[in-house]
Every structure is written in structure tokens, then in C-alpha cells.
Amino acid sequence: MSSQISNLFTEVQLGALKLKNRFVVAPLTRQRTNPDDGVPNDLLVEYYTQRASFGLIITECSQISPLSNCFPGSAGIFSEEQVQGWKKVVDSVHSKGGLIMLQIWHCGRAVSLSQTGGKAPISSTDKPVPGKNYFANNEEYGKPERLTKEGIQQVINEFKQGAINAKRAGFDGVELHAANGYLVDQFLRDGVNDRTDEYGGSVENRSRFCLEVIDALISVFGSDRVAIRLSPTGRNNYMFDSDPMSLLQYLIPQLDSRGLAFIEVKRHGVNQWDDSSDGAKQIPTETFFEIMRKLCKGNLIANDNVSIEDMKNYLSNNICDAVSFGTLSISNPDLPERVQNGYEINYKVDRSTFFTQGAKGYTDYPLANKNI
Numbered sequence: 001m002s003s004q005i006s007n008l009f010t011e012v013q014l015g016a017l018k019l020k021n022r023f024v025v026a027p028l029t030r031q032r033t034n035p036d037d038g039v040p041n042d043l044l045v046e047y048y049t050q051r052a053s054f055g056l057i058i059t060e061c062s063q064i065s066p067l068s069n070c071f072p073g074s075a076g077i078f079s080e081e082q083v084q085g086w087k088k089v090v091d092s093v094h095s096k097g098g099l100i101m102l103q104i105w106h107c108g109r110a111v112s113l114s115q116t117g118g119k120a121p122i123s124s125t126d127k128p129v130p131g132k133n134y135f136a137n138n139e140e141y142g143k144p145e146r147l148t149k150e151g152i153q154q155v156i157n158e159f160k161q162g163a164i165n166a167k168r169a170g171f172d173g174v175e176l177h178a179a180n181g182y183l184v185d186q187f188l189r190d191g192v193n194d195r196t197d198e199y200g201g202s203v204e205n206r207s208r209f210c211l212e213v214i215d216a217l218i219s220v221f222g223s224d225r226v227a228i229r230l231s232p233t234g235r236n237n238y239m240f241d242s243d244p245m246s247l248l249q250y251l252i253p254q255l256d257s258r259g260l261a262f263i264e265v266k267r268h269g270v271n272q273w274d275d276s277s278d279g280a281k282q283i284p285t286e287t288f289f290e291i292m293r294k295l296c297k298g299n300l301i302a303n304d305n306v307s308i309e310d311m312k313n314y315l316s317n318n319i320c321d322a323v324s325f326g327t328l329s330i331s332n333p334d335l336p337e338r339v340q341n342g343y344e345i346n347y348k349v350d351r352s353t354f355f356t357q358g359a360k361g362y363t364d365y366p367l368a369n370k371n372i
């Protein structure tokens, strides 16, 4: 094995988690539970267990309350049945030597009224997402209620309860979903956050909610089992920030000072959700991870359109500590083994089954080595 390849298979300590290699399953919503209850089922047990050879699995974004979900069929983390369902997933992944963190999440305003049963969504703002909701038959998004300070505290408590539940399910930690235009991101970025109180305006104020949630998660798991995902230039859910570098120059040192397990950064993407190139101009895609590395003193996971060649280069040059793969981990449940053994990588991913029900396009991608 060349030294560049072997770098991919060295252990790495991310907070309390010792990863056996540098491959991470990126968080991927797949909507495979019963939409009526969001309880992880046997299909999820099989899907996540298939990926236990990755150094770490980060789960699909998991909602902390019924109102906080815009993906029908996503697995939640607020009911006892969900906790017990996740426990089966976690136990099975652990039995195969894998590590698994829950991506904990609130969608905020990115939800339609048909999905909330007519209840107003919540956000930092009272302005709805301007586009149409793909996950609700292209309906309009609901007009959100601007969270009051009491409302903010209630959501923080829900995040904390979600973390308590995740701990009971046996997860190795939690990753706060602060990316892709969902609730935490709706506070972070000034394209949406139009508040005039201590949760809006300056970068310190816009970061306040995020850091309060992080502190609530730390109070449950300890800082070395808490992580965060950021997408400072992503345009999903019509997000924008006029000056992402200034936000990061404040937020990342704040996160670093807490000693988190890692920060996962998603650079501006090439997929249909990052539908404008504006973000890519703000922090150049080519040098995005180098810039993040300079800002971030702790562990860094790089995401979005990272090839295996890029991964070798990043790890050799200490640009990141691990790489998370989205689409490649869908079509290659055994990606680490494929790379290690020189097996063919499956680049053909079936997008039509990203958000459907059942095994098709979920658990039926073959393993290269059938004995694994």
C-alpha cells in the first residue's frame, strides 16, 4: 500500500471517539421509517450496519419534536419508541465494530403547513422560505412564527432532551445540524436572521442560539462527544450570508474553545440544492478546506464532492482529519474496503430512490466483497 493510501486507514482520535479509518458516512436523510411514527425499523438496522466498516457513521438528521421535521419518514429522537428503534440500530453497528453519532436537528421554517398539521413553523424570522417545498408536493412553505426568548429556551430544552434520548439509545455522540438552511442555520446567517434582539445582528448575536444549543448537548454528552456541521456558503433552503468569513472567524474559535469532537464542514456544493454559484464565490471551493483548517484548531471533517484522490491529498497535507461521503456512501456501503483492496468503486447512484420507501436504492447496493 502506498503511504498516501495508508493515511486513509490510520486510526484517528476525534474527541472521545477513536475512528479505525478516515472514512465517515455523511448524514443522509432517506425517509425509510413509517411517516406516522418515525421509528427506526429493521431496514434502518440493516442499512446502517452495512456501513459499519466506515470509521464513523453520522445518521440522517433526526428531529427533536413532531414540528421539527420536514422529511416524512425521517427517524426521530423524541418518542420512547424512536429511542428503542435507534437502540437496535446502534447495538447492531457496535456489534460490527462501528461507531455511530446521531445528527440532531430541527428544520425551523423549512416546512409546509400540511406537514405541521396547520401549525406555524418556528424560526429566527417571520419570513417564509421563498421557494416551493419539494418534500410536500411543491407546496408553499409555512409562514413562521419568530421565536420569542421563551420559545428559544423551549427549543433548547428539546435539543437537550433529544441528546438525553440519544445517549439512552447508546449513540457514541451527537452532531448538531447547523447547516443547509435549517433552524440553527436560520439563526447563524444574516440572509434570514433579521432579529434586532440579542439573537440577531452581530456575528456574536447570530451565533448565540447555536452556542446555547451546543452547550445543552455538551451538558448531556460532554464536549468530546459533541460535534457540529456547518455549511457557511451553502444555498439550500434559499440561505445566504453577506459575509460568511466574519461569521466563521467568530463562531469557529467559540466552538474550538469548547473542545468538541470535530467540526464537519460542507463546502458549496455542485448538487441541485446549492442552486446558485454565489456561495462558491464567497469562499472559493478549491481552497475552502485549507481556509477552514486555518480557522479551526480542533478536528475537521471535510465534505462535499471530495474524491478519493482529494482525500489522499487532504490527509497527506493535514488539511482535514477525515472525510465524510454522502452519495458515495449510498452506492458503496463498503467504501473503505473497496479503496483498501482496490475493488471497483460504484459511482452510479440512483437519485430516484433517495427519498422513497423500502429497500430499493437503500439496502440493495451490493458489497464488493460478499464475505464482509
Ligand SMILES: Cc1cc2nc3c(=O)[nH]c(=O)nc-3n(C[C@H](O)[C@H](O)[C@H](O)COP(=O)(O)O)c2cc1C
Binding pocket: 026, 027, 028, 029, 030, 059, 060, 061, 103, 177, 179, 180, 229, 266, 269, 303, 304, 305, 306, 324, 325, 326, 327, 328, 354, 355
Ligand atoms: C439523499 C441525501 C440526503 C441528505 N440528507 C442530509 C441530512 O440529513 N443532513 C445533512 O446534514 N446533509 C444531508 N445531505 C447532504 C450530504 O450529507 C452531503 O453534504 C452531500 O451529499 C455532499 O456530499 P457528497 O458530495 O459526498 O455527496 C443529504 C444529501 C443527500 C444526497
